[in-house]
Amino acid sequence: MTLTAELRDLLGHDRVLTEPLERWVYGIDSGVVRGDAQLVAFPETTAEVASIVRLARHYRMPIVARGAGTGLAGGAIPTQPGLVVVLTKMNSVEIDLENATAWVGPGVINLDLSKQTDPLGYHFAPDPSSQSACTIGGNIANNSGGPHCLAEGSTVGHVLALEMVTADGDVLVLGGPAPDPLGLDLRGVVVGSEGTLGIITKALVRLTPNPPDVRTLLTAFSRVEDAAATVSGIIARGVVPAALEMMDQRMTEAVERFVSAGFPTDAAAVLLAEVVGLSAAVDAEAAIIEEVARENNATTLRVAADEAERAKLWLGRKSAFGAVAQAAPDYYLHDTVVPRTKLVETMTRVYEIADRHGIMMLNVFHAGDGNLHPLMAFDSAEEGMLARVKAAARELVEVCVEVGGSLSGEHGIGIEKRELMKLVFNEADLDAQARVRESFDPDAVFNPDKVLPAGSRCFDLGRPPLEGMWV
Amino acid sequence: MTSVRSALDGLPGQVAPIAGAPEADATVAPASIEDVETILDTASEHHLRTLVWGGGTHQGYGGRLDPVVVLSTAGLDRIVDFQPEDLTVTVEAGVRVADLEKHLAEHGLTAALPEKPGEATVGGVVAAGISGWRRARYGPTRERLLEVILVTGDGRRVRGGGRVVKNVTGFDIPRLATGSFGSLGVIAQVCLKLWPLPSAQGTVTVADGDRALAAAYRPQAVVECDGSTKVFLGGTPEEVEGQAAAIGSPVTEGWDWPGELDGDVRWSLRVPPSKLRTAINEVRADYAYQAALGVGEVVISGPDGDVDALRKWAESVGGALVLIAGPPELYARIDPWGTPPAALSLQKRIVQRFDPVRILNPGRLPGGI
Incomplete structure (x- = not known):
């Protein structure tokens, strides 16, 4: 047997894609890096996701979960020849009006949820610019924001519980419908982990009352x-x-x-x-x-x-990125955060960088929380342009970090900013994050090469576990 | 390898035993994060069970501990970086909540931490994952923790998050630390997101709290104490008047938050918000209670009796009944947490990677971790 044959036994012929064009389509998200999708699977149930994970592990194939592919940091592409698990068919919605919550499948489109709950007087507060296309699973993976997270907070504050398939193919529920679920807040860690800790198969989200x-x-x-x-x-x-x-x-x-x-x-x-x-x-x-x-x-x-x-x-406001497509054939949209009081200083320096590299830069941003979105518009056919854009992007991030900011406010790290993590975290900080990842997924089956730079886990740090302790 | 006694004698920041803390071979109050690193490195080397102590207000949560070392955060009491315009404040763990909120209020700001904190420290509130009444409006404390410095059980200093109000850079160590009860590391320093303190504050007494909660459009809190319900309003004067008008009751100026329930035995009953009314009805009549409407928590206080049925019911609706204060015999008889969470082995794997020798507050978390 092959993985393809076993997946087709499980899902049927139509829900497993292997043709070159299909693999090409699922080899990229809205970022700039192309990956290698060997196989593309479309599960419809949690049990199918669990079986897919077990099969892929048996065949030693890395797994990359994906929603609509609107992410800009390359978080949804397989960096190694891998299996892409597309969750868009898992789009059930069960509304619990009494608690103002809903259990939703990861494939539910962000705006569709708000449209469904609007007549009931509620909406899902996180509203990324891509909300008419992006999925809630993707929002959770990236801890997405949007204009209205100034007052409402990012996605993590709107997710009460997650159903997740682990690297062992087990199904776990993290968090719950009551306040302060017992034990470590694993829900809070999985949100924003960019598909590296497990595959989210269902989420209990909080609905926000529509304002009068x-x-x-x-x-x-x-x-x-x-x-x-x-x-x-x-x-x-x-x-x-x-x-x-x-x-x-x-x-x-x-x-x-x-x-x-x-x-x-x-x-x-x-x-x-x-x-x-x-x-x-x-x-x-x-x-x-x-x-x-x-x-x-x-x-x-x-x-x-x-x-x-x-x-x-x-x-x-929400057409800003579409509008830029008219100005130049290509654009590179950035996402960084600075303390709000550093906005003007940062922007001045960001313009200087763009001018020095001869790149057209436009800015649109969530000013209330200091979340910048410098956008470089260019023509990649122009010789040396891509290298200039990349150099400018790096300088831009360095400026933001220098004034006390961070690498990303809502787009995530993915593959794009992975190496830049060292600008904001030291060896021990990155090692601690790698330990979290290792606790969930010791063999790095899920979305390898994302978020943390290579070699983050540093075995020289700290003490070895006490013998005979638990696991 | 030095002897345990000389290792204990060599720990920095030795102080007299703390009133209320369990008996230990050494009590230390490190004055710097470096000293915390030194202490925990030594404690791990010699397998010294270490109890972390802030204000002592939330020590009733979780399994009991027989410590060799008590590590007080009292020496970590600095406000490190206050940026009122950016709505952030960075403080060391031992800063008292009351002192911080007083300082912030002078600048018209609040961290929305517990309103009647007593001696509680910021580090203690974060470690125990405690929220104030205003979580109904601003969300729980964990949603406002932007950055954390944690010293792991084996003395590594780890920083997670960052001092910006919106951030998705790396795994969320701050959320992992919130409510970790010292099991991953000593929370040495945190950065909190702030909110403006409403310019107008008012309280309305109502008969039907559920109706008022819906009518007022996101009040600060709705609290029911032993049958009497108050709605706490805040915002511009126009907003407070508008909310009171929507509820249909007269408003009195200011907030008079309920204090902690009296009684030696106290429990936190946590249920989905829609089950709150049932929860109140499930509580025996001889118990006092404070219920956070729209949140789903009822704190109850009463005789040391049989709570099996109540716990069973709470767990059946997806909640919990957690013991938060009581005599030692009660902890010996009953699991303070109840049924542990499903992902217990995963929780253990994480704890083991942060505290490999398991010296920090061992046994305090659900499932005896």
Whole structure:
């Protein structure tokens, strides 16, 4: 028997792909690195996932779990010839309205869940820009964010429990529906582990009540510093808006050409702020935001008059990456975080880097939490361009780390930033993370070569386990 | 290899025994993270069971321990880095919650830690995974731990996370540390995400807490104590007035948080939020209780009686009944946690990799880990 034959016995012919074109399609996600998908399997049940894991282990084939493949850090590609397990067919939704939770399959599309729960008065709060395509399994793997995680937190705060297939092919449930489940918080570690600890087959997610009212404000400034000061000023006045999004002039121009959202293209920075709550509360908070924006020399100040105008503003924000596709054939979207007070300094230095390398850079970011998304637009056909883009990307991350920031706010490490981990963690820190990974998956069956740089597990550190202890 | 006695004598930061702590051969209060590393390296070398002690307020959780060394975090009491504009604060583990919140309040901020913390330290609250009433609004403490420095059982200093409010760089060591009860390492320093302290604060007394919880749109907390229910509101003055109007009851200014329940025997009953009403009804009438509506926790206090039926029911709905305070005989008779979690062997494998000789708070976690 071969792995292909056994998988076809298990799943049927149609749910195992082996043709070169099919393997090519599943050999890449939305990042820039291509992997080697030897086989592609589409399970429909947890039991099938468990059988797949056992089979793949028997044939010593690495396993890479995958949702919609919208990840940008290469987290869903097999770096070694491997089996790609696509979870999009596992898309059941069981809503528990009394507890405002739902058990969902990993293949449920983020926006589909919110559409299903909207008539019931709830939504799933994490809202990455790719929410109309990305899956909840992928959101959990990457601990995804989105504009509204300023007030609501990233995905991890919205996941109460996980059903997971382990490296032994066992099924475990981590966490639970009651507060503070007993023992170590393994749920919290699996979220954001980028498919390296197991395959998530089901998740209990928290649903957030739809706000009774909302105000969305568009403000614009002739200086980026004024926009940044407005962000700080709003929070200093005790208001944490549901979202605080900023775009620079180049990005605003690109968006306006693409969707005409009504952003002023002559402003250095456009700031989109949203507050949610009871009507009286949002009016008061919107007034504070207007006041702070005025104090900081806002050149445009507009509250969306109705849902249509609000939707248009958000369409503009969420179309940013699509808009760039018109500006240049290729783009490289980055994701780093800096302390919010370092935003202006960081941006100035980031522009310098791009200029020095002769690369067009546009910026759109979650200003409220200091999460930058510098975007380099270029033509990879141009000789030496890709090398320049990569060099600029590295410098950009170094600047962010230097001002006290981190490698990624919501896209993850994947393969893209794996070697950069050494910029923020020392040998003992990386070894500790490798020990966590080893506890779950000692043979690195799941998504090998991701997140941690090679050689992170350092056997010289610390003491050997006491003989006769447990395991 | 030196003798155990001379190893104990050589530990840095020797202090007098701490009132309330179990008897031990040595009590140390290291003044630096380096000293914590030295102490744990020595303790691992000589297999010295070590009990970690903060304010002593959450020592009732988990299995009992007969320590050789008590390691107090009292000497780690510095606020390391406070960035009010970035909404972050980095503190050493021994900083008292009350002192930190007082300092933060002067800048109009809060870490949303327990409101009536007593002597509790930040490190203790994080290690025990304790949250305040305001978790109904801001989520549990574990959602606000941005960075942790942990000294593992064998004395390695490990840092996880980072001092930014949003971060997905590497495995989530901060969440692993929260609620780990010292089993992975001594939590030496943490960075917490902060929230603005609402400019207006008000309290409303209601008859129907469940209805008020829905009407107020995300109040700070709804707490029911022995049949009386209070809704805690916060935000701009307009928001507080709006919330009170939505509930339909008059608001009194300020927050008067309930203090800890009296009684020598206390339990934490944890259930899915929808089962909270049933949970309250399941509790015997001679018990006092405090229930966090929308959260699903009821803390109860009463006579040292038979709780098997209540525990069985709690576990049957996906919850737990956890002993949080009681006389030693009770701990000897009953497992303080109840049925351990399903992933016990995985929990053991992780603990073993952080504390290979298993000297830190051994037996404290569920399943006797």
